[in-house]
Amino acid sequence: MAAMAVREVPARSLVGGSRVGYGEDAHRLAAGRALWLGGHSIPEAPRGAAAHSDGDALLHALSDAVLSAFALGDIGVHFPPGQPETADMDSRLILKRCLELVAERAPGARLVNAAAVVTLDAPKLGPHRDAIVASCAEFLGLAPGRFGLTFKTSEGLAPDHVQARATVLFEVWR
Numbered sequence: 001m002a003a004m005a006v007r008e009v010p011a012r013s014l015v016g017g018s019r020v021g022y023g024e025d026a027h028r029l030a031a032g033r034a035l036w037l038g039g040h041s042i043p044e045a046p047r048g049a050a051a052h053s054d055g056d057a058l059l060h061a062l063s064d065a066v067l068s069a070f071a072l073g074d075i076g077v078h079f080p081p082g083q084p085e086t087a088d089m090d091s092r093l094i095l096k097r098c099l100e101l102v103a104e105r106a107p108g109a110r111l112v113n114a115a116a117v118v119t120l121d122a123p124k125l126g127p128h129r130d131a132i133v134a135s136c137a138e139f140l141g142l143a144p145g146r147f148g149l150t151f152k153t154s155e156g157l158a159p160d161h162v163q164a165r166a167t168v169l170f171e172v173w174r
C-alpha cells in the first residue's frame with residue numbers, strides 16, 4: 001500500500017495578506033519652538049511646529065499610517081488634542097503606542113517597509129537625512145534600507161508650514 005501523501009505545510013504562512021497604510025500631517029511654523037522631524041531635532045531651524053505635542057509631523061504621519069493599515073482610527077482618536085498628559089509629548093511615544101495597538105489587533109503583523117515625504121521650504125534637510133532615517137528606522141524596527149525618506153520644498157506655496165506624508169506596508173504572518 002502506498003504511503004499516504006503528506007501535505008506540505010509551510011512553517012509560516014501569510015494568512016492575513018498585506019496591509020498598506022497612509023498618513024499625513026501638517027503644522028504651522030512658529031518662532032520659539034524646536035523643530036522635530038522623525039525624533040531628530042533640526043537645531044538650525046529658526047521656527048518649529050506650533051502644536052500641543054512636540055509637533056513632529058513626520059512621526060505623526062507615520063503613526064497615522066500605522067493605524068490606518070489596520071483601520072484603527074487616527075492619532076486624534078487615541079491622543080485627543082488638548083489633554084494635559086499629551087502637552088509637549090514626545091511623539092516617539094505616540095508612534096510606539098500605535099505599533100502596540102497594531103500588535104494587539106494583529107499579533108502576526110510585521111512591518112515590511114515605510115516611505116515618507118517631508119515638505120519644508122527652509123532650512124534644507126539634506127544634511128539631516130541619515131540621522132532622520134536612522135531614528136525612524138529604529139522606532140519602526142526596520143533596517144535603514146527599508147525606510148525611504150524624500151525631502152521636498154513647497155516652492156513657496158506653504159513657507160509657513162511643515163508637512164509630512166507616509167506610507168507603510170505590513171504583512172500578517174501566522
Ligand SMILES: [Zn+2]
Nearest residue numbers: 025056057060
Ligand atoms: Zn502633527
